[in-house]
Amino acid sequence: MPRLGYSYAFLDPGAKRELRRSLLKAVALPGYQVAYASREMPIARGWGTGGLQVTLALVGPEDVVKVMDQGDDASVNAANLRRFIARMAGVKTSTDTAQATLIQSRHRIPEEILGPEQILVLQVPYPEPLARLEPSFAKARELHADAEYGLVWLSLYEDLVRYRTATHGADYPVLVNGRYLMAPSPIPRWDNPKLHRAQHLTLFSAGREKRLYAVPPFTEVRPVEFEDVPFEVEDQRGWADWQTGVRHKFMTELPLPDGGSRHELSDRDYARKRAAHLPTQPTYFDEEGGFYQPGYLAPRTPPERLERLLQGEP
Amino acid sequence: MAYVAARGGEEAIQQAEALYRRLLGPLDAGLVRRLEQALPYLLDRLMGEGSLYAPELAALALAQTGGDLYEAVLLLRAYRTTLPRLGYAEPLEPEALLTVRRISAAFKDIPGGQVLGPTLDYSHRLLHFEPQEAPPARTGAEAQASLHLPFVADWHRQNGLLAPRPPDPTPGPEIPDLTREPLLFPAPRAQRLQALSRADTGGVLALGYANMRGYGAIHPTVNEVRLAYAEVRLRHPVTGAVFSAGRVRYSQAEVLTKFRPGPGGKPALELGFAATLGWNEVKLIAAAMLDAAMDQGEPHPAHTEEFVLSHTEPVEAGGFCIHYKLPHYVTFLSNLLAHQGQPEEVEDA
Amino acid sequence: MTTPFLAPHEAQDQAVFRALLRAMSRPGQGYRLAPSGEAALKAIGQALLDLETRFYTPDPGLRARLSQLGARAVGPGEADYLFFTELGEPAWADLEQAPIGSLLHPEEGATVVALSGPAPEAVLRLAGPGLPAPTLFESGLPARFWALRNQRVRFPLGWDVLLLEASGLCRAVPRSTLVEVT
Numbered sequence: 001m002p003r004l005g006y007s008y009a010f011l012d013p014g015a016k017r018e019l020r021r022s023l024l025k026a027v028a029l030p031g032y033q034v035a036y037a038s039r040e041m042p043i044a045r046g047w048g049t050g051g052l053q054v055t056l057a058l059v060g061p062e063d064v065v066k067v068m069d070q071g072d073d074a075s076v077n078a079a080n081l082r083r084f085i086a087r088m089a090g091v092k093t094s095t096d097t098a099q100a101t102l103i104q105s106r107h108r109i110p111e112e113i114l115g116p117e118q119i120l121v122l123q124v125p126y127p128e129p130l131a132r133l134e135p136s137f138a139k140a141r142e143l144h145a146d147a148e149y150g151l152v153w154l155s156l157y158e159d160l161v162r163y164r165t166a167t168h169g170a171d172y173p174v175l176v177n178g179r180y181l182m183a184p185s186p187i188p189r190w191d192n193p194k195l196h197r198a199q200h201l202t203l204f205s206a207g208r209e210k211r212l213y214a215v216p217p218f219t220e221v222r223p224v225e226f227e228d229v230p231f232e233v234e235d236q237r238g239w240a241d242w243q244t245g246v247r248h249k250f251m252t253e254l255p256l257p258d259g260g261s262r263h264e265l266s267d268r269d270y271a272r273k274r275a276a277h278l279p280t281q282p283t284y285f286d287e288e289g290g291f292y293q294p295g296y297l298a299p300r301t302p303p304e305r306l307e308r309l310l311q312g313e314p
Numbered sequence: 315m316a317y318v319a320a321r322g323g324e325e326a327i328q329q330a331e332a333l334y335r336r337l338l339g340p341l342d343a344g345l346v347r348r349l350e351q352a353l354p355y356l357l358d359r360l361m362g363e364g365s366l367y368a369p370e371l372a373a374l375a376l377a378q379t380g381g382d383l384y385e386a387v388l389l390l391r392a393y394r395t396t397l398p399r400l401g402y403a404e405p406l407e408p409e410a411l412l413t414v415r416r417i418s419a420a421f422k423d424i425p426g427g428q429v430l431g432p433t434l435d436y437s438h439r440l441l442h443f444e445p446q447e448a449p450p451a452r453t454g455a456e457a458q459a460s461l462h463l464p465f466v467a468d469w470h471r472q473n474g475l476l477a478p479r480p481p482d483p484t485p486g487p488e489i490p491d492l493t494r495e496p497l498l499f500p501a502p503r504a505q506r507l508q509a510l511s512r513a514d515t516g517g518v519l520a521l522g523y524a525n526m527r528g529y530g531a532i533h534p535t536v537n538e539v540r541l542a543y544a545e546v547r548l549r550h551p552v553t554g555a556v557f558s559a560g561r562v563r564y565s566q567a568e569v570l571t572k573f574r575p576g577p578g579g580k581p582a583l584e585l586g587f588a589a590t591l592g593w594n595e596v597k598l599i600a601a602a603m604l605d606a607a608m609d610q611g612e613p614h615p616a617h618t619e620e621f622v623l624s625h626t627e628p629v630e631a632g633g634f635c636i637h638y639k640l641p642h643y644v645t646f647l648s649n650l651l652a653h654q655g656q657p658e659e660v661e662d663a
Numbered sequence: 664m665t666t667p668f669l670a671p672h673e674a675q676d677q678a679v680f681r682a683l684l685r686a687m688s689r690p691g692q693g694y695r696l697a698p699s700g701e702a703a704l705k706a707i708g709q710a711l712l713d714l715e716t717r718f719y720t721p722d723p724g725l726r727a728r729l730s731q732l733g734a735r736a737v738g739p740g741e742a743d744y745l746f747f748t749e750l751g752e753p754a755w756a757d758l759e760q761a762p763i764g765s766l767l768h769p770e771e772g773a774t775v776v777a778l779s780g781p782a783p784e785a786v787l788r789l790a791g792p793g794l795p796a797p798t799l800f801e802s803g804l805p806a807r808f809w810a811l812r813n814q815r816v817r818f819p820l821g822w823d824v825l826l827l828e829a830s831g832l833c834r835a836v837p838r839s840t841l842v843e844v845t
Contacts, residue, residue, distance in 0.1 A: 005667060006396060006667045007396065007667055007673075008666075008667045008668060008669040008670070008673055009667070010396070010667070012395075012396055012398065013673060013676070013713075014398075014494075014713055014714075014715075015395070016676070016677075017676075017710070017711055017712075017713050018494075018715065020680045020683075020684075020710065020711060021711050021716070021743075022770070023684060024683060024684065024687050024711075024774070024823070025770040025772075025823075026770075027684065027687040027688055027837065028687060028823045028837035028838055028839055029769055029770060029819050029837075029838075029839065030792050030839055032769060032770070032819060034770045035496035035498055035770075036496055037493065037494050037495055037496055038496070039395040039493070040388065040391035040392045040394070040395045040629055041392060041395075042388075042389075042392040044388060044632070044633035044636060044637065045388075045629050045630045045632070045633025045634060045637075046630070046633040046634035046635075046636070046637035047633060047637050047640065049633075057680075058680075058681065058684070059677075060674070060677045060678065060681065061669060061674075069640070069641065070641050070642075070643055070644045071644065073323075074323040074324075075323055075641060076323045076326060076327050077640055078323065079323030079324040079326075079327055080323075080327050082324075083324060083327075087666065088666065088667060089666065090666030090669075106640075107642075107644045107645060108644060125634075125637075136499075136618075136620055137499065137620065138498075138499040138500070138620055141767055142767070145765075145766035145767045146766070163653075165652065165653075166652065167652050167653060168652060169645065169648035169649030169650070169651065169652040169653075170644065170645040170648035170649065171645070177791075177792050177839060179818065179819065180819075186642075186644070186645045186648075187644075188644055188645070188647070188648040189648060189652075190648075197795075201684070201688045208630045208633065208634055210496045210497070216687075216688045216689075216792045216793045216839075217688055217689065217792075217793055217795075218792060218793055218794055218795045219792040219793070220792075234647070234648055234651040234652075235651060236651070250644075252643055252644065252647060253643075253647055253650075266644060487714055487715070494715065495715075
């Protein structure tokens with residue numbers, strides 16, 4: 001007859017062990033996609049089941065868990081995942097980035113610098129950074145084996161020739177530890193630099209595609225770029241949060257009935273603290289937009305210079 | 315330390331679920347029992363795709379989801395994945411099958427005979443507006459068909475038209491298990507057949523039909539379609555004796571490709587095969603054809619193992635499709651800004 | 664619904680795993696496992712091994728105990744995990760055979776778990792992912808072990824090392840670490 005009751009953190013011990021073995025290998029192979037069985041979860045596939053499995057394989061009674069979606073802890077799916085983790089693992093939850101030991105997130109990395117003991121779990125829809133150029137995972141695996149990534153730079157070059165800009169928005173591919181091309185999950189380009197030589201461990205997991213991978217602390221993470229046309233984050237230099245006036249953090253755009261729009265901090269818990277004048281942690285981008293690791297983000301290429309470069313002039 | 319709680323979202327999702335349940339009405343054991351009795355073919359499809367043979371749980375899943383099949387399959391799968399593996403069943407041989415229907419399109423008559431069994435194939439598809447009594451059981455048939463019918467493919471094998479059957483694998487961990495190991499391509503045949511067995515009926519039909527219409531070159535013949543009750547036979551861990559743990563509704567299909575040059579240049583047939591829990595003929599015929607097509611190595615997607623198996627997985631395909639309802643405003647904005655190049659100053663608060 | 668029960672052995676597995684994950688993320692840094700010595704080897708086995716894994720150990724007592732987890736005892740050339748209670752002459756040949764994975768599947772490279780001697784035997788300079796800057800590390804394993812390790816590691820191929828010290832500290836040297844024997 002049907003069994004009532006579930007294992008701690010839902011996953012049975014065998015499923016946890018498989019995930020844990022795979023996670024340790026993923027950390028030893030920064031940026032490499034480790035295939036795992038990926039059990040069905042009581043949440044629809046494609047709704048964060050990969051991140052959820054990793055969180056459940058990690059979580060213990062001492063953890064404090066934060067879950068956010070698009071930067072917002074109150075987003076309905078984030079609320080549902082958090083409710084499930086708390087119900088199955090009996091852990092405390094918090095929206096405060098600074099208080100959390102485990103942070104599961106979809107599409108964002110918090111604005112406040114994560115500490116060395118925090119672990120970030122990112123939900124991944126498309127783990128394969130080559131999928132746009134090679135839809136077969138079997139063939140993409142061979143390209144990774146040979147570190148054959150020329151196509152990716154070629155595609156960036158074609159973008160520059162055709163559109164005078166890299167058209168890749170979120171999920172901008174990066175090279176990890178100088179070896180593996182990796183999809184950073186659909187975080188905005190604004191969040192890409194936060195992975196580079198970060199103090200914390202980031203784990204990525206795609207439940208539907210059954211792949212997980214890792215960026216350990218202090219690991220080189222470089223965007224696909226040309227030396228003379230460097231990678232650029234979203235240009236929101238002129239934007240400010242409509243409630244707090246804060247600038248130089250990632251904003252979302254809210255359309256207004258008159259056809260205009262206003263802007264709002266995407267990291268809602270950071271916004272809450274700023275609005276209430278509560279203490280915050282140091283952020284990856286300072287109040288003037290400077291990145292905390294000087295020199296990592298090169299100055300933007302002026303359009304005239306890009307034009308000259310494309311004409312073959314130095 | 316005080317922890318900051320989230321507001322808003324949690325209340326909203328609880329109310330939304332409550333509204334869904336209110337519209338669905340009460341759920342009790344009687345409803346579950348009636349569904350189980352009235353809808354065996356729907357339950358079969360559900361149990362096949364859920365890869366969990368448990369009619370009462372399948373009926374419960376139907377009741378709980380109001381008949382939303384993808385949700386019901388997910389319920390069964392999510393429950394199944396929490397169950398421990400208690401043992402490995404012995405391979406199914408014809409003598410372990412109580413076959414109630416077994417037909418072949420390849421021959422007029424076959425050893426054991428064409429057994430029509432229960433089917434609507436030759437019914438007039440008319441809605442019955444009057445109440446229907448179940449017809450009485452027919453008695454006094456002159457000859458009773460045997461319940462243990464040989465596999466038609468074994469006849470071809472005896473006659474050298476098909477490669478001999480590979481030796482049965484030893485039941486146990488050496489058989490790669492799709493639910494415990496990732497599916498990588500090219501997949502071991504065991505995993506391929508497992509994936510087809512729990513594939514989405516509609517998805518398999520769409521790709522199989524594409525193949526039948528000409529996006530493929532196998533022109534298959536249905537060698538047999540079989541509906542049966544299968545004994546699930548287990549080996550006793552201490553005594554080693556094989557015993558039956560119960561019966562499940564089971565179906566399988568064999569299709570034959572056209573003759574191709576085999577080993578040694580002699581023309582030979584190849585076999586496509588599919589089997590599933592429950593009785594689901596449409597899915598099996600399409601799946602067996604796809605199984606045969608996948609070995610042909612032709613460029614059409616319906617010939618490619620990775621394409622077919624990745625895109626006919628009901629829980630993944632259904633879940634990913636509906637995930638587009640989730641907010642994507644960060645990625646949307648990021649893409650917008652990438653295409654706008656340098657945006658002008660919009661406002662300055 | 665109440666929270667599912669966390670059995671003591673599951674709680675230990677979770678704690679051991681989190682320590683291993685920390686250790687793997689920060690090569691050379693010590694993280695405490697609740698048990699120490701041979702008990703720590705067993706605890707790692709319990710946290711990671713089951714029916715789906717293959718292991719090797721030359722130690723018959725440990726082999727018997729790890730087999731009870733359902734894991735299959737195999738030769739060193741097929742093992743996912745190799746456990747050594749001591750690293751002496753006979754271990755070199757075993758380690759020569761330990762799987763290093765393939766370019767298509769580098770994760771098939773083995774994990775080597777070894778008890779480390781009480782006294783420092785080699786000074787290593789570690790660099791790479793997980794290390795903010797190159798770091799010196801006094802290893803209780805002989806220089807010969809590290810030379811062999813370096814010979815077998817061609818990132819992404821190679822094996823990953825977990826060292827267990829008598830004090831109960833666990834340290835990791837994944838294959839992504841550049842190890843220089845000074």
